[in-house]
Amino acid sequence: xxxxxxxxRHEVTEMGQEVTLRCKxxxxxxxxxxxxxxxxxxxxxxxxxxxNVPIDDSGMPEDRFSAKMPNASFSTxxxxxxxxxDSAVYFCASSWxxxxxYFGPGTRLTVT
Amino acid sequence: xxSVAQPEDQVNVAEGNPLTVKCTYSVSGxxxxxxxxxxxxxGLQFLLKYITGDNLVKGSxxxxxxxxxxxxxxxxxxxxxxxSDSALYFCAxxxxxxxxxxxxxxxxxxxxxxx
Numbered sequence: 001x002x003x004x005x006x007x008x009r010h011e012v013t014e015m016g017q018e019v020t021l022r023c024k025x026x027x028x029x030x031x032x033x034x035x036x037x038x039x040x041x042x043x044x045x046x047x048x049x050x051x052n053v054p055i056d057d058s059g060m061p062e063d064r065f066s067a068k069m070p071n072a073s074f075s076t077x078x079x080x081x082x083x084x085x086d087s088a089v090y091f092c093a094s095s096w097x098x099x100x101x102y103f104g105p106g107t108r109l110t111v112t
Numbered sequence: 113x114x115s116v117a118q119p120e121d122q123v124n125v126a127e128g129n130p131l132t133v134k135c136t137y138s139v140s141g142x143x144x145x146x147x148x149x150x151x152x153x154x155g156l157q158f159l160l161k162y163i164t165g166d167n168l169v170k171g172s173x174x175x176x177x178x179x180x181x182x183x184x185x186x187x188x189x190x191x192x193x194x195x196s197d198s199a200l201y202f203c204a205x206x207x208x209x210x211x212x213x214x215x216x217x218x219x220x221x222x223x224x225x226x227x
Contacts, residue, residue: 004155043156043202043217056214091155098206098215099163100146103155 004104006092012110018080021107024073025094033101034067034077035091043091049075050098082111114139116205118218125193126226133188133221135203145186146204146215147177156202162186173197193225 005024013019025032034046047057049069057067064083069075079086089108093101115138125131137143144163148156160171167179177188188201200222206215 042219045214045217048214093156099144100158100161101148101156101215102158103148105155 004092004094004102006090006104006107008107009105010108010110012112013082014112015083016081017111018078019082019086019109019111021077021090021092021109023075023077023092023104025075025092026102027073029094029096029102030072031095031098031101032069032075033093033095034075035093035103036088037091037106038088046077048098079109082109084111087111114205114207114214114216116203116216116218118201118203118221120221121219122222122224124224124226127195128192131190131193131197131223131225133201133203133223135186135188135218136184137186137203137205138184139205139207141207143186144206145177145179147171147175147186147188148202148204148217149173150200150202150220152199159188159201193223195225195227198223198225 007022031050033048036044046059047067052069067077087110089106091103091106093103095101117136119134146161147159149159150156159175160169162169162179170176175190179186200220202220203218204215
């Protein structure tokens with residue numbers, strides 16, 4: 001199995017631009033999670049899906065952030081418009097029934 | 113409310129010595145407990161879990177953890193540390209079948225193993 005796949009691995013964009021992060025979970029997993037990690041705030045859960053349905057999005061910082069999971073093999077996290085304070089590493093993780101999670105390599109986002 | 117605490121920001125240990133990384137938790141119902149490790153510029157990697165059964169669970173890379181219900185702890189241990197064990201370690205907890213779906217991660221403990 002290829003594991004959780006995230007793209008792009010690095011993204012540099014200017015403030016105000018739209019950013020879309022992509023994730024392909026491990027085949028057969030039914031739970032998907034988006035996290036953000038920074039030195040200041042550590043690891044933060046943004047949103048998680050179960051069977052493609054958003055269960056808890058209370059961690060999404062504000063309306064500029066949105067996430068979708070149109071099918072079991074693909075999810076996106078979109079930031080529009082982006083701001084410098086959104087700079088972080090964004091991780092996607094998947095699991096079966098919310099047992100142990102398997103993390104992707106992350107997307108390092110820099111907003112200038 | 114669920115919570116998990118890792119009381120030490122950093123643990124220093126000499127190579128070859130035993131190591132312990134501490135974790136305490138609070139959760140509704142029976143806990144599901146996990147340890148993850150993060151190496152630089154990588155995603156978190158699952159090490160081991162406790163769901164039910166034997167209180168001592170063994171995981172990857174020679175790590176083990178002991179579930180202690182009375183002390184609500186799940187400390188990570190290894191009998192002999194390696195320099196390559198130096199990394200950031202996260203404890204995580206979720207409630208069992210009645211405890212909801214959300215997994216809570218601790219703040220992380222940075223382990224330094226000195227040669």
